Amino acid sequence: MDLVKIKAQAKKEISVINNSRDLERWRVKFLGRKSALSLFFANLKNLSLIERREQGAKANKLREFLEELYRDNKERIAQQEKEIESWDISRPGTKAPTSHLHPLTLTLREITQVFSRLGFAIVEGPEIESEYYNFDALRIPPSHPARDMWDTLWLKSVSKKGRLLLRTHTSPVQIRYMEKHQPPFRIIVPGRCFRHEATDVSHDIQFHQVEGLMVDEEVSLANFKDIIETAIRGLFSQKVKIRFRPSYFPFVSPGVEVDIKIRNKKSGAQEWMEIMGAGMVHPDLFETVGYNKNLWQGFAFGVGVERIAMIKYNIPDIRLFFSSDIRFLKQF
Numbered sequence: 358m359d360l361v362k363i364k365a366q367a368k369k370e371i372s373v374i375n376n377s378r379d380l381e382r383w384r385v386k387f388l389g390r391k392s393a394l395s396l397f398f399a400n401l402k403n404l405s406l407i408e409r410r411e412q413g414a415k416a417n418k419l420r421e422f423l424e425e426l427y428r429d430n431k432e433r434i435a436q437q438e439k440e441i442e443s444w445d446i447s448r449p450g451t452k453a454p455t456s457h458l459h460p461l462t463l464t465l466r467e468i469t470q471v472f473s474r475l476g477f478a479i480v481e482g483p484e485i486e487s488e489y490y491n492f493d494a495l496r497i498p499p500s501h502p503a504r505d506m507w508d509t510l511w512l513k514s515v516s517k518k519g520r521l522l523l524r525t526h527t528s529p530v531q532i533r534y535m536e537k538h539q540p541p542f543r544i545i546v547p548g549r550c551f552r553h554e555a556t557d558v559s560h561d562i563q564f565h566q567v568e569g570l571m572v573d574e575e576v577s578l579a580n581f582k583d584i585i586e587t588a589i590r591g592l593f594s595q596k597v598k599i600r601f602r603p604s605y606f607p608f609v610s611p612g613v614e615v616d617i618k619i620r621n622k623k624s625g626a627q628e629w630m631e632i633m634g635a636g637m638v639h640p641d642l643f644e645t646v647g648y649n650k651n652l653w654q655g656f657a658f659g660v661g662v663e664r665i666a667m668i669k670y671n672i673p674d675i676r677l678f679f680s681s682d683i684r685f686l687k688q689f
């Protein structure tokens with residue numbers, strides 16, 4: 358094949374190429390070791406010196422031309438392929454990182470599920486509470502030393518039911534609910550509470566409680582013990598150790614605190630952690646809401662949700678929950 362024909366053929370063929378695989382085939386065909394041009398070079402030795410010089414120069418020119426043609430088209434095709442790639446609708450999309458529920462939400466859901474299975478209805482109350490519901494109706498009068506048990510974040514406003522505050526516990530909802538409903542009933546009240554206190558690994562200024570209240574004609578501390586043991590074993594495992602300790606809360610009689618046994622993260626030793634206050638509803642509360650106090654009995658409890666989550670998920674410091682530290686949150 359003569360050089361002119363090779364040139365024409367190469368130009369024609371490359372003009373319709375639009376992918377790098379075909380371009381590579383073209384390169385092999387026109388510039389490879391077995392190409393017509395290489396053969397042409399190989400045959401030069403059979404020519405006379407003058408012819409060899411003349412034809413050799415022409416062939417060199419053609420080679421340079423083809424090489425440049427190849428480089429230009431390589432660039433064009435690379436550019437084209439890049440564009441096609443960025444428009445490839447069949448390409449799998451980039452995965453958006455999925456989020457998940459906060460460990461406190463997970464724990465709250467589990468607690469409410471366990472109690473729902475035991476027949477408790479879910480009720481809510483306000484976070485901004487009045488002095489009356491947070492303290493007075495619960496037998497914590499202004500002068501009573503028990504009021505010292507809750508360092509309160511007071512608001513400037515005053516309502517018909519006394520000064521306003523950020524509720525220090527979920528117990529006020531006991532009164533609110535009983536004012537509007539007649540027994541028998543069993544309710545739980547999940548919600549956020551606030552206390553003006555120095556924080557440490559197990560105390561924060563905001564935290565969650567789940568209040569429980571069951572009122573019926575015959576409800577005893579034995580019923581409470583059974584329900585709480587069932588709930589705690591449902592939340593943790595059958596093997597968890599639970600302890601009931603006598604305690605004092607003005608709105609229950611008798612009052613107890615419930616601890617569960619956990620392993621200390623640092624020392625590895627087993628120790629008790631307080632998770633809730635509880636007791637039999639004080640008859641005065643029934644009177645306050647207009648019930649016949651001789652007819653009804655009940656138990657109430659308030660469990661700390663962060664404490665449960667800390668035990669469940671092995672979290673060493675309560676302050677991590679509200680830190681918004683993404684490294685912490687990603688672990689759940």
Ligand code: FA5
Pocket residue numbers: 525526527528552554559560561562563564565566568606609631632633634635636657658659660661662663664675
């Ligand atoms: C109360 O708040 C009572 N209202 C509980 C109660 C309800 C007793 C019904 C009787 C009948 P106490 O202050 O102990 O009690 O708090 C209850 C639980 O809330 C504690 O066991 C703890 O788990 C949690 N808790 C209390 N203060 C904090 C805090 N600063 N940070 C995190 N959790 C807390």
